[in-house]
C-alpha cells in the first residue's frame with residue numbers, strides 16, 4: 001500500500017540531521033513561508049502578464065501595429081513592467097526573493113517560457129527549489145499522493161520544502177492517514193484508500209450506523225432499551241428527584257433541567273402558582289391556585305397598635321404609622337412640630353430672580 005504523506009524512516013532521520021544542521025526551530029516554518037512567498041510572486045507574475053497584454057493592445061490592426069505588438073509581447077520592456085509589480089513594497093521576503101533571482105526571470109522569459117509555460121513549476125519547484133509538487137513535502141519532495149491524507153486532512157508542508165508530512169485531519173477524522181472516525185462518527189464508506197465518516201444518532205457515543213439501534217455505546221443521558229436501542233433517560237422520574245425541594249424537574253433529550261417553583265408554592269410539579277404541592281406561608285389554595293392572603297382585610301386587625309396602618313404584600317404584610325405619625329420606641333407618635341419646621345428650613349427657599 002502506498003502510504004500517502006507518510007514520512008519514511010530514512011526521511012525522519014534525514015530531517016533530524018537537517019534540523020541539527022540549521023539549529024533553528026523556525027527552519028521548517030521558514031521553508032513553508034519561502035514557498036508561499038514564491039507562490040505569491042508567480043501568481044503576481046501571471047497577473048502582470050495578463051495586465052500588460054491588455055494594456056498594450058490598442059485594437060488597431062495595421063501591419064505596423066501588429067509588428068510592434070508582437071515585438072512587445074516578448075520584450076524586455078514588458079518583462080520589466082511585470083517584475084516591477086511582483087511585490088508589495090512592504091514585503092521584505094518577496095522583494096529579497098525577486099532581487100536574488102532576477103536573472104532567473106530573464107532566463108525563463110527569453111529561453112524557457114515556451115518549453116516550461118508553468119512559471120511556478122519551473123521557478124519555485126525546479127529552479128530555486130523552495131516548493132514541491134502538490135502532494136509532496138520536505139527537502140526532497142517526499143510523499144507523492146494525489147490525495148494527501150486521503151482527502152480528509154492537510155499534510156504538513158504539502159507543496160513546500162518544509163513540513164514533516166504528518167496529517168492534520170479534518171473534523172470527524174483521525175488516525176495517521178485520516179481514515180478513522182472520531183467518537184460520534186462511523187465509517188459509512190471505507191476501503192484502503194477512501195473513508196467517509198458520517199455522524200452517529202445523537203443518542204450514541206460511538207456507533208456503527210446511523211440510527212439509535214446502531215450505537216455501540218449510549219451517550220450520557222441515554223440508555224439501552226430492551227430492543228438495544230439508545231433512548232432518553234427520564235431523569236425526572238427517578239427517586240429521589242434530582243432537583244431541590246423548591247424546584248421542579250423538566251426532562252429533555254439526553255438531559256434535564258431544574259427550575260424554581262413559583263413563590264406561592266412550597267414544592268411544585270411545574271411552573272406557576274397552580275402547580276404547587278402545598279401553598280407557601282401567606283398564601284392559600286383558591287380553586288387549585290395558591291393565592292396571596294390579604295392579611296389587612298381580615299376581621300381581626302393585623303396591625304393592632306394605635307395610629308397604625310396595614311399594608312398587604314405578596315405572602316405577607318407590614319404595619320406602618322399613619323400619615324402625620326412616626327415610629328418611636330415601637331409606638332406611633334405624632335410627628336413633632338420641631339421636626340416639621342426643621343424640615344421646612346432645610347427646604348431650599350426659591351430665590352426670586354426678576
Ligand SMILES: *[C@@H]1O[C@H](CO)[C@@H](O)[C@H](O)[C@H]1NC(C)=O
Nearest residue numbers: 189190191192193194195196
Ligand atoms: C474505494 O472507495 C471509493 C469510493 O467508493 C472508490 O472510488 C475506490 O475505487 C475504492 N477503491 C478500492 C481500492 O476499492
